[in-house]
Each structure stands twice: as structure tokens, then as C-alpha cells.
Amino acid sequence: MPRPQPGAQPDNHGNRPVEFWSTAAIRSALENGDINIWKQIAAALKRDPYGRTARQVEEVLEGTRPYGISKALWEVLDRARIHLEADERAEVARHVRLLIERSGLGEQEFASRIGVSVDELSSYLDARVSPSASLMIRMRRLSDRFAKLRSRHSPNPG
Incomplete structure (x- = not known):
């Protein structure tokens, strides 16, 4: 150093x-x-x-040189980043699941309407990978559209 x-x-x-x-x-x-x-x-x-x-x-x-405190801090940093990225993928997975539930569509129909395979959607839901930002927007728009349709067609109380 x-x-x-x-x-x-x-x-x-x-x-x-x-x-x-x-x-x-x-x-x-x-x-x-x-x-x-x-x-x-x-x-x-x-x-x-x-x-x-x-x-x-x-x-x-x-x-x-990677020894002593230098090596230890590199390892801490690497592990912290890996852990953070896993937490972020899990958060995205929860959000994707909420969008699907809000839409009222099944996973297969939802996947089809956003242009991905069921396996690919499953990889997002399992937090193995995260969808692109543009795909997240597509999911939100689909969820918004179907949530709005469902609210229009639900019986009005009273």
C-alpha cells in the first residue's frame, strides 16, 4: 500500500x-x-x-497483495455486494408477484402478455434473475390495465 x-x-x-x-x-x-x-x-x-x-x-x-487485512476487506466487500444483489433480486421478485396478483391473471397468461416464457417468469419469481427495467414497466402497465378492467366489472356495493 x-x-x-x-x-x-x-x-x-x-x-x-x-x-x-x-x-x-x-x-x-x-x-x-x-x-x-x-x-x-x-x-x-x-x-x-x-x-x-x-x-x-x-x-x-x-x-x-491479497493477504492480511487487504484480503479480508476484499472478501467482506465481495460478500456484501453478493448479499445486497440477492436481497435486491428478492425485492424485485416480491414486486413482480404483487403485479401478477393485482392483474388477476394466472402466471402463464401474464408471462404470455409480457412476452416471456413461463420459465423466464418463474426465474424472476424465484429471484434467480431480475427482469430488465423496460420489462418491469411492461409488467406494471399490464397489471394496471387488468386491475382497472377488474374494478370496472366488479359489482358495486350498495
């Missing part, structure tokens, strides 16, 4: 969250910090694996 510049010591650790540290402070903490400091950095990476701290850690670790 490159040496921190004079005066770039992470004396701003104090009570400030890691997310507010400078890149020089992150570098110094990785080079000179202890396990408690590294845990704080790892926790910040887990909270926001694509955020400012993650980018700073990537910058500091770029070109370092």
Missing part, C-alpha cells in the same frame, strides 16, 4: 462514523489501525457496499 502523506493520519476517527473519513484516513487506518478500527470499516462496507467508503477502500487496496 502507498504510504499516507504526512498529516494524513486518521486522527479524525474519534466519534466520526467511518463514512465521513477521508481516503487518507482510511489508508492510514488500514496500514496502522487495529482490529477494532478494521471492524468499523468492515461494518461500513456491509452497510453500503457501493457507497463512498467502499470506493475509498477499493482505491486504497487497488494493487495491494
Whole structure:
């Protein structure tokens, strides 16, 4: 790792969250910090694996040999990103299921009307993959259209 510049010591650790540290402070903490400091950095990476701290850690670790704290933080970052992406796919799957339910259509009919196979729709519902943004819009429009049709044809109370 490159040496921190004079005066770039992470004396701003104090009570400030890691997310507010400078890149020089992150570098110094990785080079000179202890396990408690590294845990704080790892926790910040887990909270926001694509955020400012993650980018700073990537910058500091770029070109370092993968051992010790460098290797550990790369692994934390990789796992945090994998976990986040799985959570996002699951959230999209829940949303797709809500759109199908709202439309009142069966899965086969819904898949046909959005232009995908039942297997492809199943892969979205199982959170194995996520549909494209344009396909999500198509799903929402289909759901809106059929929800509106259903509300027009439902018996009025009273």
C-alpha cells in the first residue's frame, strides 16, 4: 500500500462514523489501525457496499497483495455486494408477484402478455434473475390495465 502523506493520519476517527473519513484516513487506518478500527470499516462496507467508503477502500487496496487485512476487506466487500444483489433480486421478485396478483391473471397468461416464457417468469419469481427495467414497466402497465378492467366489472356495493 502507498504510504499516507504526512498529516494524513486518521486522527479524525474519534466519534466520526467511518463514512465521513477521508481516503487518507482510511489508508492510514488500514496500514496502522487495529482490529477494532478494521471492524468499523468492515461494518461500513456491509452497510453500503457501493457507497463512498467502499470506493475509498477499493482505491486504497487497488494493487495491494491479497493477504492480511487487504484480503479480508476484499472478501467482506465481495460478500456484501453478493448479499445486497440477492436481497435486491428478492425485492424485485416480491414486486413482480404483487403485479401478477393485482392483474388477476394466472402466471402463464401474464408471462404470455409480457412476452416471456413461463420459465423466464418463474426465474424472476424465484429471484434467480431480475427482469430488465423496460420489462418491469411492461409488467406494471399490464397489471394496471387488468386491475382497472377488474374494478370496472366488479359489482358495486350498495
